[in-house]
Amino acid sequence: SIRTLVFAKAGRGNAAVEKVAARTVAAGGTVLEVSEKVLAAITRRENPQMVVGVFAQQTVPLKDIRARDGDVWVALDRVRDPGNLGTVIRTIDAVGAKGVILVGDTTDPFSLETVRATMGSIFAVPVARATEQAFLAWRRDFSGLVVGTHLKGAVDYRSVDFSRGPVLLLMGNEQQGLPDSLAESCDRLLRIPQAGRADSLNLAVATGVMLFEIRRGALKLDTTETR
Known part of the structure; x- marks a missing residue:
């Protein structure tokens, strides 16, 4: 739901801009025609795009999420970096996962930095927010496979069969990883093998690796069923 539309004077007469304005x-809502200098101040960019919109924030109640076979959801614990969160939302959109559940005190999913990092995927990916206690209560009724990455994970992420039922991918905080309370809620704790000296991967990168592996498993199932 759009609340305010701000556009540069150069957008006057543009059919698409006028349609959105109407x-x-x-x-x-409110429609404002402003100078490029004002747009630059609003967007914090020297070369802003012609149109800026202000929309109502929208989240999905956790209780309304009912995962079905083939669904993939991502739960993120206390994410601190808006760039990481935005990139994860963009990746969720790219692989066709259903949405993201933000657990605990996370960075704002609607902040300027997060929204910019999503590259528009914020409008396509449902976002739910929950306390750790509420999430764990909801997880007890989750009928599918719950996996998380962990430094103590004993199972190679490439060896898991993700092709049956819904999947919930649980990823931990950038600094501390998954706390014991959330790690214990996983059916399997997985590891992503590394060859270098780094002891861990960036949160957004690790989530991307996992999501595309889960997607590969789902595609394998589609191919098998087609045959």
Whole structure:
């Protein structure tokens, strides 16, 4: 739901801009025509795009999430970096996963930095927020496979069969990883083998690796069923 539309004077007469402006007014929103200098101040960019929109924040109640076969959800524990969160949301969109559950005190999913890192995927990926206690209560009714990456994980992430039922991928905080309470809620703790000296991967990179492996398993199932 759009609340405010701000556009540069150069956008005047643009059919797409005028269409959105009309929809904004019809929805009871505000339309502002401003200079590029004002747009630069709003967006914090020297060369801003012609149009900026302000939208109502929208989250999904955790209780309304009912995972089905083939669904993939990602739960993130206390993410601190908005760039990481935005990149994860973008990756969730890219692999066709269903959405993200933010557990505990996380960075704002609607902050400027997070939204920018999503590259528009914030509009396509459902976001739910929950306390750790509420998440663990919801997880007890999750009928599929719950996996998490952990430094103590004994199972290679490439050896798991992700092709049956819904999957919940649980990823930990950038500094501390998964706390014991969340790690114990996983059906399997996985590891991503590394060859160098680094002791861990960036959160967004590790989540991307896991999501594409889960997607590969789902595609394998599709191929098998087609045959």
